[in-house]
Amino acid sequence: MRLSHRLAPHLAALRALLVFTVLLGLAYPLALVAVGRLPGLDVRADGSLITVEGAAVGSELIGQSFTDAAGTPLPHYFQSRPSAAGTGYDPTATAAGNLGPESVVDTLTADPRESTPSLLTQVCARSKAAGELDGVDGRRPYCTADGVGAVLAVFRAHGLTGPVTRVVSVNQAAPATPFVTAYEGVPVEPAQPGVDYVAAGGLVTPVWGDAPAVPAVPADAVTAGGSGLDPHISPAYARLQVARVARERGADPARVRSLVAAHTTGRALGFLGEPGVNVVTLNLALDREFPLG
Template structure:
């Protein structure tokens, strides 16, 4: 009797295994594949690949870096937003930096390979680079003129609120010696540059706002990476500040460039979700097709 029950249980389990295998391993994948072949869905299912002269050059769903072998931006192309996926836009290493708003102090070291920038300094350096490239002001609040986080370690006795009213030492923690600190004094004490490898966490960490406006011409998507690191889009505002450079590099008018930007700008999804966005890959291909670079 026990053997018969054991056999029936295992036969039932085997049947369930076979049925579920057939449904989830055969029927369901075939059904999804068939639906994906319907008009309007097939292109997306195939990866939304983009071809140029019969050669696949990318996907409209995955961004690309338009830089030279030295890593510098190619002046004839619109630049994508930064990417934290591998060495940049690597689909096999999709990721974000995982740095948050409290990441404001760099890890400095005599070995450049061990230097680790905070999120603040990363944003500051990117904003300065964009400003220098596009001929606009890349300054941002809490950033130095040289593009690092404007952060001080104020060392000295603290009051009940944790403030240091009479500091004995002040260090610009993101500016490695022998650079001249971005501010000469703080509360009457001369500001020092940071010695790589030294720990200044004993002091009160004080970010300095500075005189830059919050209405910076460099938009946030120009200095921050997307969650996936693969976003192919930039904001119309980021595209707009690049128009003059592109027009000069390709020897065409700014209006001709803006026409292509408009043609490659998608509106809000369903008319109300998200924000308008510009597909950089498709835009740069359109530029090459319409106005080839003669440099």
């Protein structure tokens, strides 16, 4: 007896569901698990865990923050790049900061702890801190000396044109002293928390300042990675930190540089990406070679 033309499509769909459930829901995952158990692949499949005296202390694939409880960098360790994943390098909250190059104006509130820094101010603050930590010039273009974005809201008589009538340093809250005293002959005033000077008609005007064209602090020291989990920094950022780490550990800088070289990976397939230094494995090697007293 032929099936009803209404029932036949449903039975065909049910058969397809069962077949694909077995293939894609059972066979395929089990095959991948079996491949992950092959010698040479099993370590990476388990997360490339790093163990010290039998205890897991991290993963070669996930970065860590080498700071104290207050978030202050520990000077005897190489520092990782910033992370926007949760509170930092949280695998359950992997994410980028989702801020772009147009994020240059902070949201200032009466309570500084509740203010929201722009990407520019975050970069400026990190560069200033990194410069102070490693004893180099932390200045960057479009940054003030106190580590915020050097951005003015410029008001003109006719909106976009005409003489300047008012200028506000939008990222420096009163009673701060503006990073420039005047703009086109008009005194610069600090920002008042809670005021949106851009919505009020101010033209956003970043100011380069007197920073060098090529900052001493590399870009990866002041910007987070896309995943927030990358354990690598650039060789340039690692070289910047060698003198401090060697001094703090009482080690020969040449030997510390050798450790950096040993933990530097090249481009994938010889041409993809950039060389990187794995900070997690490097710091573990430091503890083995130059233990703290």
